[in-house]
Amino acid sequence: MITAGKKSGLVALLALASCTSVQKQQGSQQTTTAMEQPQTETNPLLKEWTGPYGGVPAFDKMNLADLKPAMEKAMALNLAEIEAIANKTEPATFVNTIEAMERAGKELNRVFTYYGIWSSNVSTPAFREIQAELAPKISEFNSKISQNEKLFQRIKTVYENAQKNPLPADQQRVVQLVYEGFAMEGADLSPEKKQRYAEINKELSSLYTSFSNNILADEEKYVVYLTKDQLGGLPESFVKAAAKAAADRGQEGKYAVTNTRSSMDQFLTYSDERALREKVWKNYYSRADNGDENDNNENITKILKLRNERVKLMGYDNYAQWRLQNRMAKTPEAAMELMQAVWPAALARVKEEVADMQKVANKTSKTKITIEPWDYRYYAEKVRQQKYDLNSDEVKQYLELGNLTDAIFFTAGELFNFKFTPVPEGSVPVFHEDVKVWEVTDKTTGEHIGLWYLDPFARQGKRSGAWATTYRAHTTFDGKETVLSSNNSNFVKPAPGEPVLVSWDDAETFFHEFGHALHFLASNVKYPTLNSGVRDYTEFQSQLLERWLATDKVINNYLKHYKTGEPMPKELVAKIKKASTFNQGFATTEFLASALMDMHFHLADPNGLDPDKFERETLSKLGMPKEIVMRHRSPHFGHVFSGEGYATGYYGYLWADVLTSDAAEAFAEAPGGFYDPEVAAKLVKYLFAPRNSMDPADAYRQFRGRDAKIDALMRDRGFPVPGPQSKK
Ligand SMILES: [Zn+2]
Helix, strand or coil: CCECCCCCHHHHHHCCCCCCEECCCCCCCCCCCCCCCCCCCCCCCCCCCECCCCCECCHHHCCHHHHHHHHHHHHHHHHHHHHHHHCCCCCCCHHHHHHHHHHCCHHHHHHHHHHHHHHHCCCCHHHHHHHHHHHHHHHHHHHHHHCCHHHHHHHHHHHHHHHHCCCCHHHHHHHHHHHHHHHHCCCCCCHHHHHHHHHHHHHHHHHHHHHHHHHHHHHHHCCEEECHHHCCCCCHHHHHHHHHHHHHCCCCCCEEECCCHHHHHHHHHHCCCHHHHHHHHHHHHCCCCCCCCCCCHHHHHHHHHHHHHHHHHCCCCCHHHHHHCCCCCCCHHHHHHHHHHHHHHHHHHHHHHHHHHHHHHHHHCCCCCCCCHHHHHHHHHHHHHHHHCCCHHHHHCCCEHHHHHHHHHHHHHHHHCEEEEECCCCCCCCCCCCCEEEEEEECCCCCEEEEEEEEEECCCCCCCCCEEEEEECCECECECECEEEEEEEEECCCCCCCCCECCHHHHHHHHHHHHHHHHHHCCCCCCHHHHCCCCCCHHHHHHHHHHHHHCHHHHHHHCECCCCCCECCHHHHHHHHHHHHCCHHHHHHHHHHHHHHHHHHHHCCCCCCCHHHHHHHHHHHHCCCCCCCCCCCHHHCHHHHCCCCCCCCCCHHHHHHHHHHHHHHHHHHCCCHHHCHHHHHHHHHHHHCCCCCCCHHHHHHHHHCCCCECHHHHHHCCCCCCCCCCEC
């Protein structure tokens, strides 16, 4: 995932998303110049980045006491810059307005890099207090810019002039994005409405913080401790990690099933203890829905009401309509149409999956049982073993982290002509000893492209899941700035000398996040704003990169047994490929239920809306199978309610998946397959390097010669392809 933002990088970082990439959108208010900054700057978080590679963040100088003053000062500096631009007396031009804005906010960008590390990689209760304190201030800061009347009038002038006399293509695109961004944030409203708009945003920012803190609180509060006789079915790696997790919580000798997705998912897949599975399942899917002080239901209603009120100020019918106007889908109807095209096939598949599982249960269970949601993963794994004879643990022996890292570097070399070299030990500061850094250069010319940081292991204070982010994005308009990109995962850190073996899913995710990093690194845009992401498009590049994991070259050279060094056997590869459509009923249904709910919440009248009841009734209308629950139930649907990053945007994963399947077929059909140089060149040229400097639909058409079709996606999931050539 990418936590992408709106205009400003700030907002972006507050909205943690779950896939994965925190993309600091280099927006209009981005960078502050040093113009008003005296040389006496003593706060290390504000200081210009020095050292090799065009300067690197001083992660070794991070002191939490510096954060608040640094943020306050950086915001003040940025506001002063913006004021100076807004108050210029000469007529507004691209250079004196738009380009000046692109240049502003440098200190703030730097502080936000550190803020992002504290928030995602090394969080502490002390940081979270500061974060809660800063959230409304940041919101206020954003409002001051997005509602600066004089500034907007200048932007509008440049925009209107550019409509008459178009600027060079990339400048034209910057002007359009900046103008639309401001207009969408209410810049055109009357003063009274603007005031209300800012109040709403301030209230929302606190609600978002409260929403995510409530989830976190329930994740920490509900831990299931197992005794030695309750470990039946669990893999050794899980047992080891659970023993450590229990010891960390002062329960030496027990085994902790923590209330996180990875822990829950593994436990439900393998544990033979049905009653405990039910307990773990209930804990997880009741997060922030327990009717206590951490319950999020009231927050949801408040958030929906405020969002609705805000877009009504600007004359929109509902939040979804406002949000989707600059997405690839453009309208809620288009997004809904895609979801509804896939939904019936997913439901039909669930029926088959449940029937298969019931058969296994009838044969193996001592008592007569009916498949319940906490049985799904467990019996699915049994069916998987039976039908495909595929043992996840056997697969893991071939997926060693060091080899996988070499595999992604190889892929980047083939497609992008990039070379990755470890930087000399100690030459680039890191925020934790586990973090490693590589220099990225062009394989042919040796030209420096950027750095890639990898923070691989789970630890306390690090958010769960995997994500990608940038500390600095590529620009050239003010001298060339090279990319500082990073990937973050939560692999379990092994004992010294032990290998890190990961699941097939985790290996795919590793490729996925690296796809985001390549998207950052490949950028050739001139202006910061053109690095911004389009929500239903930015997951496409990363999802596409996952496909290289299963290519022959990667399998034969990098998926080697950690002990014997033998490549993964052909039969095992064939089994994995054959099993790839397995359980797609479950996966598609749990995802789509959340995506549809996200959209329905934002199309509904929020007045008097009871989230719990709304969720129940909507699912019932959709015909949700009783054996499956939404991937993210509403009270802990952080994508949608911890910020605005994915609000009415969760469908974006599916949208991007349609593009992914369709683009992957372009490679599959090419003479050189996934390493076809011509298709690869087009991939880089149209789908990666331009970032947001081209309209995504146009860029895709240039790559494929036509629009994407849903057919390849249906084939990939093993669903029937719908009637005459359906378009997305
Ligand atoms: Zn992602």
